[in-house]
Amino acid sequence: MIEKAAPTDSTVLVTGESGTGKEVVARLLHARSPRRAGPFIDVNCGALAPTLVDAELFGHEKGAFTGAEKRREGKLELAHGGTLFLDEVGELSLDAQVKLLRVLEERRLVRVGGKDEVAVDVRLVAATHRDLEQLVTEGKFREDLYYRLEVIRIHVPPLRERRDDVLPLARLFLARVRQRTGRAVEGFSPDAEKRLLEHAWPGNARELRNAVERAVVLGEGTSARSATLTGTRRRRPRSSASAGRRSTRRSSSTT
Numbered sequence: 001m002i003e004k005a006a007p008t009d010s011t012v013l014v015t016g017e018s019g020t021g022k023e024v025v026a027r028l029l030h031a032r033s034p035r036r037a038g039p040f041i042d043v044n045c046g047a048l049a050p051t052l053v054d055a056e057l058f059g060h061e062k063g064a065f066t067g068a069e070k071r072r073e074g075k076l077e078l079a080h081g082g083t084l085f086l087d088e089v090g091e092l093s094l095d096a097q098v099k100l101l102r103v104l105e106e107r108r109l110v111r112v113g114g115k116d117e118v119a120v121d122v123r124l125v126a127a128t129h130r131d132l133e134q135l136v137t138e139g140k141f142r143e144d145l146y147y148r149l150e151v152i153r154i155h156v157p158p159l160r161e162r163r164d165d166v167l168p169l170a171r172l173f174l175a176r177v178r179q180r181t182g183r184a185v186e187g188f189s190p191d192a193e194k195r196l197l198e199h200a201w202p203g204n205a206r207e208l209r210n211a212v213e214r215a216v217v218l219g220e221g222t223s224a225r226s227a228t229l230t231g232t233r234r235r236r237p238r239s240s241a242s243a244g245r246r247s248t249r250r251s252s253s254t255t
Contacts, residue, residue: 064113
């Protein structure tokens with residue numbers, strides 16, 4: 001699907017659980033597209049403060065609001081000629097959704113506090129771990145924007161459903177960590193590979209990446225071993241209420 005979608009300018013909606021690698025898909029779409037020489041701008045919509053969404057996406061003019069000391073281009077302008085990746089697009093407010101839809105339809109925007117329209121040429125890739133169809137039903141996501149985003153849908157299955165990807169991904173992450181840290185780890189020991197394939201990876205590719213980095217940083221020698229590969233989960237601390245209930249049960253059982 002990536003190979004077919006990448007050469008086009010069609011909007012793509014990438015779905016899947018958190019940590020499955022939706023951003024990786026977005027970057028591959030950009031890298032294999034005619035826009036690869038242009039910018040790749042990523043925005044986590046869930047991390048944007050509600051009062052700053054418009055300014056971040058559409059830019060603002062000098063004096064548009066308190067603290068706007070100079071004109072600033074938004075993410076859409078910065079992505080001109082390239083790709084804009086909107087991660088967690090389901091977190092956008094309805095007001096921001098209306099403005100985004102207008103930009104997608106007209107290829108023009110107006111900065112916050114401005115009057116002039118600015119032409120933008122971007123390819124949009126959006127991602128979400130939420131059920132947008134359900135959000136549409138609940139009135140929390142615009143139906144027209146949903147259909148505008150879902151020209152092409154690419155679903156990224158959780159890592160537990162694509163076991164064949166575990167070792168190739170782990171080797172890719174290891175190479176990146178080795179390059180960044182300068183460690184001499186060249187691969188995984190047989191017991192480490194066995195552990196990699198047996199683990200369920202509930203945190204998906206993100207958990208795998210962190211586990212590989214831990215193994216490289218804490219390990220010794222040229223092979224990453226299972227002892228440093230996957231950490232044990234900590235138990236949740238017992239609440240005072242639950243502790244009290246257990247104490248009461250113990251007391252009653254002794255009477």
